[in-house]
Amino acid sequence: MISPAIHTESKTRASDAIKQRVILACARAARGVGRLMPVIYEGRVLAWVGWSFVERAAICVPHRPWMRTLVDRNGLLCGFNSVDDLIYNVTQNGQMKQLWWFKTHSGGATASFWSHLYTLLGYPNTGTFGGAAFTARQHDDTETGALMHGGNVSPKTKHVISSFVRSESSSPLITETFVTVLYDLVLSYDQCTIPSGVSTTSFTNTLPALRYVASGDLGLQIMGAQHTATLGGSTYTALKYTSIGGTAGQTCPTALLQPANNTAPSTGVAPSSCFGQLDAASGVDAILTAPLVTGDTGVKQLDSINTNGANVGDANDYLLGYQLAWMPIYGGFDYTYALDYVKQIPSLPRVRDGACLTFAMQFIGSGIKWHGGVNVAWA
Amino acid sequence: MDLIQHAPAIRARPKSRWHPSAVDHAIRQALRASYKVPSTMAVLHDGEAIGLVRGDALGVASTFAPISRRQWCGFTSYADLDAEAKNGKLTRIAWQKDTSGWNNSSIWADLWPVTGNPPAGAYAGAANTAQPFDHTTVGGLWTRGVLPSASETKHMAAWSFSVVGASSIRNLIVYDRVLTYESASISTTPTTLTNTLPAARYIAAGQDGLLICVTCQTALGAVGSSLSALTLTDQQGNTAVPLAPGWSLNWFTSAGAPTTTSPSVVVLPHDAGNTTTMTPFLPLPGNVSGVRLIEAFTSSVNNTGTACFGLYKPVATLWGRESMVNRQQLARSMFTLERIYDDACLSFLVEQEMGNLASMQGTINMVHG
Numbered sequence: 001m002i003s004p005a006i007h008t009e010s011k012t013r014a015s016d017a018i019k020q021r022v023i024l025a026c027a028r029a030a031r032g033v034g035r036l037m038p039v040i041y042e043g044r045v046l047a048w049v050g051w052s053f054v055e056r057a058a059i060c061v062p063h064r065p066w067m068r069t070l071v072d073r074n075g076l077l078c079g080f081n082s083v084d085d086l087i088y089n090v091t092q093n094g095q096m097k098q099l100w101w102f103k104t105h106s107g108g109a110t111a112s113f114w115s116h117l118y119t120l121l122g123y124p125n126t127g128t129f130g131g132a133a134f135t136a137r138q139h140d141d142t143e144t145g146a147l148m149h150g151g152n153v154s155p156k157t158k159h160v161i162s163s164f165v166r167s168e169s170s171s172p173l174i175t176e177t178f179v180t181v182l183y184d185l186v187l188s189y190d191q192c193t194i195p196s197g198v199s200t201t202s203f204t205n206t207l208p209a210l211r212y213v214a215s216g217d218l219g220l221q222i223m224g225a226q227h228t229a230t231l232g233g234s235t236y237t238a239l240k241y242t243s244i245g246g247t248a249g250q251t252c253p254t255a256l257l258q259p260a261n262n263t264a265p266s267t268g269v270a271p272s273s274c275f276g277q278l279d280a281a282s283g284v285d286a287i288l289t290a291p292l293v294t295g296d297t298g299v300k301q302l303d304s305i306n307t308n309g310a311n312v313g314d315a316n317d318y319l320l321g322y323q324l325a326w327m328p329i330y331g332g333f334d335y336t337y338a339l340d341y342v343k344q345i346p347s348l349p350r351v352r353d354g355a356c357l358t359f360a361m362q363f364i365g366s367g368i369k370w371h372g373g374v375n376v377a378w379a
Numbered sequence: 380m381d382l383i384q385h386a387p388a389i390r391a392r393p394k395s396r397w398h399p400s401a402v403d404h405a406i407r408q409a410l411r412a413s414y415k416v417p418s419t420m421a422v423l424h425d426g427e428a429i430g431l432v433r434g435d436a437l438g439v440a441s442t443f444a445p446i447s448r449r450q451w452c453g454f455t456s457y458a459d460l461d462a463e464a465k466n467g468k469l470t471r472i473a474w475q476k477d478t479s480g481w482n483n484s485s486i487w488a489d490l491w492p493v494t495g496n497p498p499a500g501a502y503a504g505a506a507n508t509a510q511p512f513d514h515t516t517v518g519g520l521w522t523r524g525v526l527p528s529a530s531e532t533k534h535m536a537a538w539s540f541s542v543v544g545a546s547s548i549r550n551l552i553v554y555d556r557v558l559t560y561e562s563a564s565i566s567t568t569p570t571t572l573t574n575t576l577p578a579a580r581y582i583a584a585g586q587d588g589l590l591i592c593v594t595c596q597t598a599l600g601a602v603g604s605s606l607s608a609l610t611l612t613d614q615q616g617n618t619a620v621p622l623a624p625g626w627s628l629n630w631f632t633s634a635g636a637p638t639t640t641s642p643s644v645v646v647l648p649h650d651a652g653n654t655t656t657m658t659p660f661l662p663l664p665g666n667v668s669g670v671r672l673i674e675a676f677t678s679s680v681n682n683t684g685t686a687c688f689g690l691y692k693p694v695a696t697l698w699g700r701e702s703m704v705n706r707q708q709l710a711r712s713m714f715t716l717e718r719i720y721d722d723a724c725l726s727f728l729v730e731q732e733m734g735n736l737a738s739m740q741g742t743i744n745m746v747h748g
Contacts, residue, residue, distance in 0.1 A: 084456035090716050091453025091534050102658035125624050125662035144665030162713045336698035342714045375715050
C-alpha cells in the first residue's frame with residue numbers, strides 16, 4: 001500500500017528550491033507512516049516519502065519514471081489535480097489532442113448485433129484481422145486501423161476529456177438506440193476457422209498482451225468478431241482463457257453462439273458482427289463481451305476453444321480489448337451527442353501508451369455514416 | 380513569436396530529469412548541435428521548452444536564451460481565464476454563410492467559396508502548386524490576427540450556430556486552411572505537385588501534420604474514376620509515402636461547380652454509387668497522423684473538371700439541430716479550448732444531410748492570454 005498521496009500547492013511554480021521545500025514538508029508529514037507515499041506537486045510525482053521504524057528516520061526516494069506504474073495500480077492516475085490544472089495543461093502546455101474519426105458502410109448489418117468498426121472504410125483507415133490463425137497478435141497505435149492519439153506520454157498519463165459521436169443515414173427508419181464503445185484493442189487471434197469434428201484447438205500465445213495485464217490491472221475482455229459468412233445458431237464453443245489472476249483453463253460459463261446466416265463482413269459494406277451470448281429465441285447478440293467465471297475481472301490470454309463440428313469452415317476473430325468509454329446515441333440517426341468526462345460524468349478514462357483505439361457499436365440500419373471526435377489531454 | 384514555428388527543436392533526454400546539472404547538460408548539447416545552424420531552435424528538455432538556441436553560418440558563436448515564460452501560454456486556471464476575458468481579451472467572432480443555392484444529401488462540402496462573412500474565398504493559386512493561406516487571405520474568418528504580445532495564445536472558449544432552411548445540417552467542422560494545390564486534373568498521367576512554399580502551421584516537430592481534403596473547383600464530368608495513387612511526405616518527414624488505402628477512392632462524378640451560394644463539394648472519396656462522401660478527409664496509412672505535403676497523384680480514368688487538394692487542420696466541430704440556436708461553451712463543459720493560431724485561415728466544412736439550405740450563421744468566442 002502506497003496511497004494516499006500527499007498533494008501540495010504553492011503560489012509560485014516549480015523551481016528546484018520549491019521542490020525541495022515540498023519534499024521536506026512531505027517527509028515531515030510522513031513521520032510514523034510506515035509506507036511510501038508519492039509526493040505530488042504541480043501534477044507531477046516529485047518523490048516518495050515514508051518513515052523507517054528501524055532507522056527512526058524519514059525515507060525519501062527520488063521519483064523515477066518506472067515508478068509511475070506503482071501510482072497507476074493504486075488508483076492514483078495523476079491525471080489532473082483540478083479543473084484549473086486541466087485548463088493549464090491544455091492551454092499553457094498544449095497537452096491536448098482532438099482525435100477525429102469517420103466511419104461508413106454501405107451494406108446492412110444484422111439488426112441489433114454489436115459490430116466492430118475497425119474494418120470499415122473511413123478515417124482512420126480500414127484495419128484487417130489478417131494474422132496467423134489461432135495465434136496471438138499484438139495491436140498498438142502504429143497500425144492501420146488504429147485511431148492515432150498522439151503517441152506515448154509517459155510518465156504523464158493521457159485521458160479522454162470529452163467526446164462526441166454522430167450517426168447519419170439516408171434511411172429515416174433507424175429507431176434503435178445506438179451505443180458506441182471506444183475500446184483499446186490489445187490482442188487478437190485472427191481468422192480462426194472452425195475445424196471439422198468435435199475438437200479442441202489451442203491458441204498460440206508467443207506474444208503476450210502489452211496492456212492491462214500487469215499485476216493489479218483488471219485484465220482484458222473477450223470479444224468476438226465474425227471473419228466470414230456464418231451459418232450460425234448451433235455451433236457450441238467452450239472458450240477457455242487464463243484469468244488476470246493467472247488461473248489457466250477458465251471456461252466461459254455461457255455457450256458462445258454464431259450469428260445465424262450472417263453475411264461475411266466486407267470492407268465498406270458490412271462490419272464484422274460480434275458474437276457471444278446470443279439470445280437463443282431472437283438470435284440477437286445482446287452482450288458485447290463474453291461472460292467470465294465469477295470472480296474473474298478480466299483475462300490475460302485465450303487458451304483453447306472446443307467446437308462440436310457444426311458450421312465447419314466458418315471463421316472468427318477473437319479479440320481481447322479494454323473498454324474505455326461508452327458514447328450513447330439516443331433516439332436514432334442524424335443527431336450529435338457530446339459527452340464531457342470532466343464535469344458531466346467525471347471519469348477521465350485513461351488512454352495508455354500504445355493504445356490501439358477503435359470502436360464497437362450496436363445499431364440497426366444500412367448505409368450509415370458515423371462521425372465523431374475524442375478529445376484527450378495529458379499531464 | 381511561437382516556438383512551434385522554430386522547428387526543428389533540439390530534444391535533450393538525459394536520464395535524470397530536472398536537476399540543474401541535467402538542464403545545464405541539455406543546454407550544452409543544444410549549443411553544440413546549433414553549430415553553424417543560423418536559425419532559432421527550441422531546446423526541449425523533458426518535454427518542455429527551456430530556451431532558444433541559435434548558431435551562425437560561420438560557426439563562430441552559438442547563443443542560448445532561456446525562456447522565462449512558456450511560449451505556449453494560455454491560462455493557468457478558471458480565474459486566470461476569467462481575468463483575461465475581463466481585461467478585454469475576449470473576442471466574439473460572428474460569421475454567416477449564404478448557402479441558398481445548395482441542395483444535396485449525404486455530401487460533405489467546403490464553405491470556402493460561399494459568400495457571407497467572411498466573404499467568399501477564391502481559387503487563385505497556380506495549377507498543381509502549393510499555395511499557403513494565412514489570416515490575411517480573403518475568405519478566412521477574422522480571428523484578431525497576430526496578437527500584439529508574442530507570449531499569448533488564442534483559444535476557443537465557446538461557439539454557437541444556427542441553420543435556416545428545410546435542411547438537416549447538424550454538423551460543422553471549423554478548419555484551418557493551411558495549404559492548397561488548385562486546378563488539379565483527374566488524369567491517368569501522374570501529376571507532380573510543386574512544393575516551393577511549405578505549410579506554415581501544424582507540421583513542426585511534435586505536431587500531427589495536416590489532413591487531405593479534396594474539393595470540387597470546376598464542374599466534374601460524368602466519367603467514373605478513382606484515385607489510383609497518391610504519395611505524400613508525412614508529419615515525421617518520411618517522403619514518398621503511398622496512400623494505399625486498400626479500397627477504392629472514387630471520385631464524385633458530375634459534381635457541380637461551386638458558386639457563391641453553393642459550396643464546393645468534397646469529391647474524394649465517394650461510394651461506388653456516387654451518392655455519399657465516405658469521409659471528408661482521405662484515409663492515411665498506419666502510423667501517419669498527418670502530412671506535410673502532397674508529392675504526386677494519379678487517377679484511374681481521365682475526367683473533365685478540376686479539383687482542389689487541400690491540406691486542412693480540423694479545429695473544432697459545431698453540432699446541433701436546424702431551426703434553433705445551438706451553442707456550447709468549451710471552458711466549463713466540453714473542456715477543449717482549441718487553440719487558434721495567430722495566422723490561422725479559418726473556414727468551414729459542412730455535411731448536408733438532405734433538403735434545401737438557406738443560410739447558416741454563428742459565433743465563435745475566443746479568449747487570448
